[in-house]
Amino acid sequence: MIYVMCLALFVVGLYGICCKKNLIKIILGFIIMDYAVNLFIILIGYRKNGIAPILDKTMDVNKFALSSVDPMPQAIVLTAIVIGLAVTALMVAVCVRIYERYGTFDITKIRKLKG
Template sequence: MIYALCFTLILVGLYGITCKKNLIKIILGFIILDYGINLFLILIGFRKDGIAPILDKSMDINTFAATSVDPLPQALVLTSIVIGLAVTALMVALATRIYERYGSFDVTKINKLKG
């Protein structure tokens, strides 16, 4: 059920990318898609009644390995979040330039091909 809700979030992002006219709205759809995919990956690594993958001094290593959540998706999602920020910055820079040239964020008005 949580997976289904998470996928609904991804679908909302896809709806924003495909159905919206405004460039900023398309970027927002991309951000929502990004969030949904990150959340999905973290959900895959979750373990019921688990603990964070940080080793405590008083804790036995075997019980730690038996109760901790999966550290691998967390490490990869950490990378993916930062990349998402960089890509968002790049898209916003492009949108700014497009606005300066055409005076609009509307993608249906940005169809003049001038040399």
């Protein structure tokens, strides 16, 4: 059920990409999809009543391995979040150039080729 909520968030982002005319709104839809996918991967690695994957000095290693949440999705999402920021910055740069050339963010008005 909690996965379906995550999927709903993804679909909201997809709606923003499909149905919006404004370029900034499309970027916002992309960011929302990014959030939803990251959250979904972290949700898969969760264990009920788990602890964070950080060892304490007083803790037994075997007991820790049986009670910690999954560190793999966390490591992967850590890289994915940073890549998401870089991709967003690239898209925003393209949008700034388009705005300078056409004077609008509306994608239905950005049709004419200008050499």
